[in-house]
Amino acid sequence: MNGSEPGGSASLDGGEAKLGPPHETARPVIGLTTYLDRARFGVWDARAGLLPAQYIQSLTAAGGIAVLLPPQPVTAEIAARVLDGVNALVITGGRDLDPEGYGQTPHAETDRPDTTRDSWEFALLAEAMKRGMPVLGICRGAQVLNVALGGTLHQHLPDVIGNTGHRAGNGVFTPMPVRTVAGTRAADLLGESCRVQCYHHQAIADVGAKLVVSARDDDGVIEAIELPGEEFVLAVQWHPEESPEDLRLFTAIVAEAGKYASARVAE
Template identity: 80%
Template sequence: MNGSDSHEPAHPIIGLTTYLDRAQTGVWDVRAGLLPAPYLNGITAAGGIAVLLPPQPVSPEIAARVLDGVAGLVLTGGRDLDPAGYGQDPHAETDRPDPVRDAWEFALLDEALRRGLPVLGICRGAQVLNVAFGGTLHQHLPDVLGSNGHRAGNGVFTEMPVRTVAGTRLAELIGEACEVQCYHHQAIAELGAKLVVSARDDDGVIEAIELPGENFVLAVQWHPEESLDDPRLFSAIVDAAERYAVQRVSR
């Protein structure tokens, strides 16, 4: 059977949300849709095809059309969510809101969940998932912990151990414990409805959450793209996307 007749997807297409921010290249200094290359490298090294989904005006119909073209969704890191979305006033250390990106990612996530599309959240992406299910955030962890150990600053990631929760999807993927790369000053406070905690660090901070069930919906507060010598999370989303693509073709 040749490739055009096969129902096996060659490489699943994974959509990754992006920043919409100032960027400099050559003589140009403009706003641009962009994403650090390690995210793309994580997907492609795992056998997926990475496509960028930059923030733009959105509706449920647009979100549905976008996701028709992918078999998995990665909600990436970036600017803090607007605290109004979880019923809080902004902290002095909270980033200025980006309403276009917030609306874009919540719409994509809502449609992805509706259709059972595999979802991986990274850092901000974990917070998007939690808030989408009615959860809240600690807007500035140093106020809670008395230290800034989770975000050293100046682009330096902090390596720290996390321990997974037995029986979760994450525990099946990475085992009981793992050293991870962190760069976040916010974290999950009240857990969203239906979600479960799948990892915490030594400070008790929630470092991973997931949605129980058959569909792959998992989010980590750390940055797996910064340690691609351990590809398990990117392999997991690509594998889940491949299964989803096969099921979609067979429907």
């Protein structure tokens, strides 16, 4: 076979080139939403798209390639174009959702809304679910999923459960046990119970349409929700990126992203 034949490979001197070793299986690309917030770096003090490195480190340690998706003006067409470049979506933690989105007025402890990020993540989620793309929600991401499907939130948990244990403050995460619900994807991945890192003052109240509760903590607070069925749509209220010794959720989303990518190639 020479270089002019279909499928041939030629060296620069006209001889046959040697093929290298087979490439490793391509790593799936995972899109992670980010903050758009004020930050200081170097001599700069400016608004920036940013995300704690723990998310990226956990995802890459689990075998994925991380791509950041900062908030920006969005339409359904833009969301579709963005998701053309990834194999799964992770909706990350951040400030509180605008309570107007679930029919409530703001509580005194609710953050000032970031409507650009809200719209961005709702649009990406809608497009991902339309495609059957794997989705993992983390903290705020669980709330985005729930509200997107018609659910509501407790705006300030201490008013509901009488303690501040889920968010101690000052950026200190609270370790706490959660129990999964038998028969759910969360139970399959995490077993009957696990210890997690929490930092949230809001939580899911009324569960959105078609979602099921897949984990609760000792206070009865909903700590995980999911869509039942074959498609991977799972969200947790805690922060798995803060437990680098336990990559099960990140390994799961990477594996599902790989399946999604393979199915797309086969189409």
